[in-house]
Amino acid sequence: MKLSDVKKGRAVKIISIKSDLKKRLSSFGIIDNAKLKMEKNQGGVIVSLNGRLIALSKIIADNVEVEICE
Amino acid sequence: MRIVITGNPNSGKTTLFNALTKMNARVGNWHGVTVSVLKGVFNHGGIRHEVFDLPGLSSFNAYTMEEKASLDFLKAGDYDLIVNVIEAVRFDAALELTKMLVTLNKPLICVVNMTEDLIKSGGYLDFAGLNKSNIKFYRFNLSKKKQIKSLKELFASNILQTAISPDICDFQSILKCFTAPKNVFTKADKLLTDKLFCIIAFSFILIASFYLSFGRFGIGRLIGDALTDAFSVLGDFVANSLQNMGGSEFTVRLLDEGVFAGLGALLGFLPPIIILNFILCYLEQSGIIARISFVFDGALSKFGLNGRTIFALIMGFGCTTVAVSVTNGLENKSLKQRVIGALPFISCSAKMPVYLYICSKIVDGMNLFILLFIYVFGIAFALLFCFIDAKTSKEKSIPLILEMPIIRLNCLKNTLKPLINSVKNFIIKISTVVVAVSVVVWLLEAVSLDFKYLSANDADKSILAFLGRSIHFILRPIGIDDYKVGVAVIAGLFAKEAVISTLAALAVNLNLTLQSGIALLAFIAFYPPCVTALVCIKKEAGLFRMIFSFVFQFCFGLLSAYTVYLIFDNFVTAVNVVLLLIILITVFKVSKNERIFGKRKN
Numbered sequence: 001m002k003l004s005d006v007k008k009g010r011a012v013k014i015i016s017i018k019s020d021l022k023k024r025l026s027s028f029g030i031i032d033n034a035k036l037k038m039e040k041n042q043g044g045v046i047v048s049l050n051g052r053l054i055a056l057s058k059i060i061a062d063n064v065e066v067e068i069c070e
Numbered sequence: 071m072r073i074v075i076t077g078n079p080n081s082g083k084t085t086l087f088n089a090l091t092k093m094n095a096r097v098g099n100w101h102g103v104t105v106s107v108l109k110g111v112f113n114h115g116g117i118r119h120e121v122f123d124l125p126g127l128s129s130f131n132a133y134t135m136e137e138k139a140s141l142d143f144l145k146a147g148d149y150d151l152i153v154n155v156i157e158a159v160r161f162d163a164a165l166e167l168t169k170m171l172v173t174l175n176k177p178l179i180c181v182v183n184m185t186e187d188l189i190k191s192g193g194y195l196d197f198a199g200l201n202k203s204n205i206k207f208y209r210f211n212l213s214k215k216k217q218i219k220s221l222k223e224l225f226a227s228n229i230l231q232t233a234i235s236p237d238i239c240d241f242q243s244i245l246k247c248f249t250a251p252k253n254v255f256t257k258a259d260k261l262l263t264d265k266l267f268c269i270i271a272f273s274f275i276l277i278a279s280f281y282l283s284f285g286r287f288g289i290g291r292l293i294g295d296a297l298t299d300a301f302s303v304l305g306d307f308v309a310n311s312l313q314n315m316g317g318s319e320f321t322v323r324l325l326d327e328g329v330f331a332g333l334g335a336l337l338g339f340l341p342p343i344i345i346l347n348f349i350l351c352y353l354e355q356s357g358i359i360a361r362i363s364f365v366f367d368g369a370l371s372k373f374g375l376n377g378r379t380i381f382a383l384i385m386g387f388g389c390t391t392v393a394v395s396v397t398n399g400l401e402n403k404s405l406k407q408r409v410i411g412a413l414p415f416i417s418c419s420a421k422m423p424v425y426l427y428i429c430s431k432i433v434d435g436m437n438l439f440i441l442l443f444i445y446v447f448g449i450a451f452a453l454l455f456c457f458i459d460a461k462t463s464k465e466k467s468i469p470l471i472l473e474m475p476i477i478r479l480n481c482l483k484n485t486l487k488p489l490i491n492s493v494k495n496f497i498i499k500i501s502t503v504v505v506a507v508s509v510v511v512w513l514l515e516a517v518s519l520d521f522k523y524l525s526a527n528d529a530d531k532s533i534l535a536f537l538g539r540s541i542h543f544i545l546r547p548i549g550i551d552d553y554k555v556g557v558a559v560i561a562g563l564f565a566k567e568a569v570i571s572t573l574a575a576l577a578v579n580l581n582l583t584l585q586s587g588i589a590l591l592a593f594i595a596f597y598p599p600c601v602t603a604l605v606c607i608k609k610e611a612g613l614f615r616m617i618f619s620f621v622f623q624f625c626f627g628l629l630s631a632y633t634v635y636l637i638f639d640n641f642v643t644a645v646n647v648v649l650l651l652i653i654l655i656t657v658f659k660v661s662k663n664e665r666i667f668g669k670r671k672n
Contacts (some may be wrong), residue, residue, distance in 0.1 A: 022133045051188075055474055
């Protein structure tokens with residue numbers, strides 16, 4: 001599922017990132033297999049990653065595929 | 071010895087730089103504060119050390135202009151020691167950069183900063199474990215000056231160390247020493263990122279800050295007016311003294327009406343600038359601005375902008391010069407150019423008295439509606455400009471990716487330093503231009519075409535009057551016959567407040583019809599910004615953008631004025647055309663929907 005479809009409070013693992021975003025997102029630690037938690041989703045999203053908060057536009061969140069972690 | 075300070079954005083590099091070199095480079099709680107390589111010097115043990123503060127770097131995949139500047143400097147290798155400043159909360163992200171710094175084959179030490187924030191948020195960093203690694207990690211609180219001496223000794227002792235080979239670095243073990251904080255999305259974050267709350271709170275902050283700065287009984291305006299009056303009195307005193315001592319009329323008037331008038335106008339400007347800058351600095355230092363950027367990002371992205379641009383746009387309502395300087399932190403050149411291009415459409419606060427003055431000459435009781443129209447159309451045109459620029463640009467729009475700094479509401483101490491620096495820069499850089507311009511305007515008004523000095527009563531023979539007459543033909547189509555209005559318009563290019571002072575000084579009896587007045591308002595709303603804003607545009611976006619802004623805005627202002635005049639002149643026709651357009655668009659949309667629904671049924 002897309003990161004933009006994840007509900008608030010859910011923990012997810014990144015499966016794939018669109019190729020032209022990989023380089024940019026990697027500098028924020030958002031890479032394949034990274035584990036995130038969705039903190040806010042109102043179009044744009046805020047995720048927490050290893051104690052850091054990262055805000056992403058909806059366009060970016062639409063191009064990141066994730067799976068829900070149990 | 072040459073020491074380079076690098077690290078992730080907002081890790082404390084510039085704080086360290088300022089502490090070592092005793093300089094006052096700007097520190098912010100916002101990515102993109104340091105935008106160029108800063109150089110300083112400190113002495114220790116009789117040896118002079120050069121220090122270079124680089125813009126924040128997340129990794130060697132440089133994306134922004136500033137990251138590229140950092141990377142180029144690092145790869146050039148013209149230094150003896152790398153100091154990697156790490157914000158403890160972001161230890162894992164900083165480690166990615168550290169891995170890459172090790173490959174540069176230079177001595178490297180890592181200074182871990184703000185460990186208190188990490189502990190407060192439930193995280194932990196095992197320094198005992200870190201000390202077992204080949205890379206040297208040192209724990210410091212860079213905001214405490216007592217630790218700076220130890221840092222100098224540390225740097226001096228490490229300069230002669232050999233570089234660490236990346237092959238012997240066990241980054242997995244280093245990462246295990248870090249326990250990330252949990253529950254970092256605090257209640258303050260939840261509140262500040264809530265759309266409704268953020269919009270209401272932000273609107274309140276803006277209205278309050280603008281009122282405090284520019285409102286009739288706002289402290290900014292009261293102090294500003296008092297300073298202007300005081301300087302005017304001082305100017306009169308100096309002029310009278312000089313006259314009594316036998317000074318020439320030219321010198322006396324140059325000082326009084328040129329230099330002191332210019333300085334007085336600048337001082338009147340200063341308190342509102344200080345208040346706006348204070349609020350901006352506080353929102354930046356506290357981390358609130360990052361949350362605001364997130365909330366507004368969705369709406370702005372439709373116009374080729376992103377959340378980071380919100381502040382520059384909003385600051386345009388206060389002062390175009392401040393707004394242009396705020397674009398400094400935007401990560402992309404085309405985005406920066408877009409915002410700078412849009413800012414002249416937004417009416418700055420200096421235009422408000424001009425609007426009110428002209429409104430008072432044309433109609434009673436409708437000021438609010440007229441002003442509302444001007445501001446609404448200004449915003450609409452600014453957004454339309456951005457939309458068109460984004461659609462025609464070869465570069466793709468930059469969506470928002472933003473690492474949110476920790477909220478630090480008790481950051482008044484950190485707010486004051488950058489505030490003092492920005493005000494100092496404003497006084498030094500802008501004041502010289504404003505005073506020079508004031509002197510030039512006075513000279514144009516006091517000197518005839520054959521360069522003879524004119525008394526105050528002969529101002530209509532001056533170069534300024536000639537220029538006013540030269541451009542007066544452009545105002546005739548909107549029913550303005552008095553050439554002195556042209557003179558005031560030219561004076562307004564130097565400072566918008568000068569429009570009123572020039573009209574008053576030239577004793578212009580401004581008799582305007584409703585349509586001429588509205589047309590003149592449209593022209594002033596959209597013609598080029600003042601010269602200080604243009605100078606700032608040149609500094610931020612280059613000479614071409616400055617010239618483009620001037621020419622484009624001048625033509626747009628004229629076009630708006632003529633269009634408004636024609637609409638008023640043919641009001642019934644204009645209303646019919648608009649109604650016809652609405653009907654045509656409605657019919658088109660209904661028929662399009664019928665075709666779509668028709669296809670779906672089939």
